[in-house]
Amino acid sequence: MLSTRLLAFVTLGALAAANPLERRTATNVFPTPPTTSSLSKPITIAAGQTFTPPQAYTRYDRGSGACQGQTEGGDSDAVFLLEEGATLSRVVIGANQAEGVHCLGSCTLDHVYFEDVCEDAITIKQTSGTSRINYGGAKHATDKVVQHNGGGTVIINSFYVEDFGKLYRSCGNCKTQYTRHVEINDVWAVSGSVLAGINTNYGDTAKIRTTKADSVKIICDKYTGNNSGAEPVEIGSGPDSTNCLYSASDITP
Numbered sequence: 236m237l238s239t240r241l242l243a244f245v246t247l248g249a250l251a252a253a254n255p256l257e258r259r260t261a262t263n264v265f266p267t268p269p270t271t272s273s274l275s276k277p278i279t280i281a282a283g284q285t286f287t288p289p290q291a292y293t294r295y296d297r298g299s300g301a302c303q304g305q306t307e308g309g310d311s312d313a314v315f316l317l318e319e320g321a322t323l324s325r326v327v328i329g330a331n332q333a334e335g336v337h338c339l340g341s342c343t344l345d346h347v348y349f350e351d352v353c354e355d356a357i358t359i360k361q362t363s364g365t366s367r368i369n370y371g372g373a374k375h376a377t378d379k380v381v382q383h384n385g386g387g388t389v390i391i392n393s394f395y396v397e398d399f400g401k402l403y404r405s406c407g408n409c410k411t412q413y414t415r416h417v418e419i420n421d422v423w424a425v426s427g428s429v430l431a432g433i434n435t436n437y438g439d440t441a442k443i444r445t446t447k448a449d450s451v452k453i454i455c456d457k458y459t460g461n462n463s464g465a466e467p468v469e470i471g472s473g474p475d476s477t478n479c480l481y482s483a484s485d486i487t488p
Contacts, residue, residue: 261395261423261447265348265372268294268327277313280321282340287324292348296329302353304377308333317342319361334358341387344368352376352399361385362413368394379404386413392420399427405439407432407460407467414438422446429453434460434467435478443481449488455479 271294278295280286288295295314310316312333315323319340328335330351336344338357341364348371349356356373357380359366365388372395373380380396381403383389389403396402402424405415414437421444424430430448433439435457448454457478458467474481 260421261370261372261393263372263395263397263423263425265350265374266292266327268292268329270294271296271329273298273331274314277311277316277337279316280318280323282318283320284318285322285324286315286326288326291325292327292346294327294329294350296331297333299331301331301333303333304353308354310334310337310339313337313358319364323347328356338366340364342366344371347371349373349376349380352380354378355382356380357382359383359385359387359389361387363387365390367392370394372396374398376400381417382406383415383417384409386415388416388418390418390420391422393422395423395425396427397425399424401429401432401456402427403430403441404432405434405437405460407434407458408462408464410462410464412437412460412462416440417442419443419446423449424451425449427451429456431479432456432458433478434458435470436460439478441479441481443479444485445487446485447487454486455481 269290314332315336317338322343324345328349333353335356338359341361363386368391370393374397376399378400384406403417431441433441436459441455453472457471458469460467
C-alpha cells in the first residue's frame with residue numbers, strides 16, 4: 236500500500252506529465268497545435284469573457300498570404316480582438332496573420348504562443364488599467380512583440396521571446412500620447428535587439444526583474460516621443476532611478 240507521501244508524489248508527477256506547459260517560469264517549449272482554424276475575420280472576445288478553444292492550443296490564423304511584412308494593419312487584420320477585461324487562454328497564433336491580438340481595453344493573455352510574428356504580436360489600446368501577458372511566448376518578430384499604443388500598465392510574466400526586434404515598445408509617435416508603464420518579470424529573451432523601449436519625456440517606466448537575456452543588445456532603450464508622427468529620437472539606454480528601473484543583478488545571461 237502506498238504511503239501518503241509517496242501517493243502525493245506520484246499524483247503530482249502525473250499532473251506534471253499531463254500538463255507540461257503549466258510550469259510557472261518562461262519555457263522555450265512551444266505546444267504542438269492539435270488543429271488549425273483559419274479565420275475570415277477576427278474573433279471578438281466580449282468584455283469580461285474568457286476564450287479557451289475546445290482543443291487546447293489550437294492554432295488560429297487568417298489564412299495563406301495574410302502576412303504582409305511590416306505593413307501597418309488595423310483591428311480588422313487581427314486574429315483576436317479583446318474587449319475590456321477579456322481573457323485569451325491556451326491558443327497558438329500561426330504565421331499566417333498580419334496582426335495577432337488587439338486589446339481594445341485592459342486584457343489578459345494566458346499561455347498564448349506566437350509561432351512567427353508578422354507586424355506586431357500584441358497591440359495594447361487600453362486608455363488606462365493593467366493588461367497581463369502570462370506564460371506564453373513569441374518567435375521571429377522582425378519589429379515588436381508588444382506594441383503599447385494606449386495608456387496604463389502592461390505586465391509581462393514568465394514569457395519566452397526569441398529572434399526579435401523589441402519585446403515591448405511604448406508608442407513613440409502616436410497621435411494621442413500617454414504615460415505608460417511596463418513590468419517585465421521572469422522573462423527569457425534570446426537573440427533580440429531591445430527588451431523594452433520607452434519615452435522618458437512622457438514619464439514612461441520599465442521595471443525589469445529576474446530576467447534572462449541571452450544575446451540581447453539593449454535591455455532598456457530611452458526615446459523622446461512625439462505626437463506628430465515623426466520618428467522618435469533615441470536618447471540613451473541603461474538603468475537609472477527614474478525610467479529604466481532595474482539593476483545588473485536583475486538580468487542574467
